[in-house]
Amino acid sequence: MSETWTFEFPWVLGMLALLPLYAWWHGKVAGRAALIFPSAEIARAVAVPARSSAGRWLLFLRLLTLALTIVALAGPQRVNARVETHTPGIDIMLVLDLSWSMEAVDMGRPDQKLSRFAIASGVLRDFIAGRPDDRIGLISFSGVPYLTSPLTLDHHWLIENLDRLHIGIISDLGTAIGDAVAVAAKRLAAVPGSRSRVMILLTDGDNNLGKVDPLPAAQLAAAMGVKIYAIGIGNEEPCNLPRFDPATGRFLLDEQGRIIPTLVLQPANYAVLGQMASLSGGRFFRATTQHELQSIYKEIDRLEKTSAVTRQYTITEPFYQYWLLAALAVLTIEFLLQGTRFCRIP
Numbered sequence: 001m002s003e004t005w006t007f008e009f010p011w012v013l014g015m016l017a018l019l020p021l022y023a024w025w026h027g028k029v030a031g032r033a034a035l036i037f038p039s040a041e042i043a044r045a046v047a048v049p050a051r052s053s054a055g056r057w058l059l060f061l062r063l064l065t066l067a068l069t070i071v072a073l074a075g076p077q078r079v080n081a082r083v084e085t086h087t088p089g090i091d092i093m094l095v096l097d098l099s100w101s102m103e104a105v106d107m108g109r110p111d112q113k114l115s116r117f118a119i120a121s122g123v124l125r126d127f128i129a130g131r132p133d134d135r136i137g138l139i140s141f142s143g144v145p146y147l148t149s150p151l152t153l154d155h156h157w158l159i160e161n162l163d164r165l166h167i168g169i170i171s172d173l174g175t176a177i178g179d180a181v182a183v184a185a186k187r188l189a190a191v192p193g194s195r196s197r198v199m200i201l202l203t204d205g206d207n208n209l210g211k212v213d214p215l216p217a218a219q220l221a222a223a224m225g226v227k228i229y230a231i232g233i234g235n236e237e238p239c240n241l242p243r244f245d246p247a248t249g250r251f252l253l254d255e256q257g258r259i260i261p262t263l264v265l266q267p268a269n270y271a272v273l274g275q276m277a278s279l280s281g282g283r284f285f286r287a288t289t290q291h292e293l294q295s296i297y298k299e300i301d302r303l304e305k306t307s308a309v310t311r312q313y314t315i316t317e318p319f320y321q322y323w324l325l326a327a328l329a330v331l332t333i334e335f336l337l338q339g340t341r342f343c344r345i346p
Contacts, residue, residue, distance in 0.1 A: 151187065240264055
């Protein structure tokens, strides 16, 4: 918001240039104090200081009154220009896989020891931070889905809830993709007045549990106006699941600080994810590295951008009344002085 001072009729200020002319004219025609004296020399001596003292002050007050009146007639005003930018938000539900296979270490550098979940949650934080105008929620799932956060504009609170998650926090083992998608779709549809509904599903496995199959869940989402972006993560080759503590999600390392491998994980079949995205009008993405996953979320961010709407308001507040009041106050002082201290004797 910017604030400026201006005049409604600035040309009126040109009348201020006439004040010196008025002062010169007033000095020419001003009368002297009149009183009968026995000697003309005495009258002449009295008249000069009477005119120079009283006339000087009264003329100054008269000029000040005229100057204040001219400024008031010019219409002084304060103008506040305000620009408001509104970005129509999108409702986005993040659906994050917390099954045990998300502890696999196959997407980062070998020295990083970052699980699929650690990489995914870090990318999600950046994505959330880049969408300040959107309501975003989070569904986490393993064998069953849980609402981690409803749709909210309080993204700080949302990220706090994301940071509380870890692999093993859901005791029900398995991967219930269909159930998670159905719950997320219902949550999105329950919000009235939504301009656009988007679901971003991230998983590394096949659906192997739940009451709703993935394809019927995607059809349900499409019927509710929800677009699904499905992301399959993990390498194309078998990898080992590291040993970890389900109570904390932390790796259990050997004496040399190395990850202890356990069972072998097979690559998932992501054909179903592609069909789910197609049914809802969305897209399917595949990420095998941290960089690829970051690029995918940047692409989704680009696809779901909305144009900002800018409105400009101008609020004008007049201030002429204060100048008129000041002029009236000075004129009142002039009249009081004429009747008292500078009283003129005819």
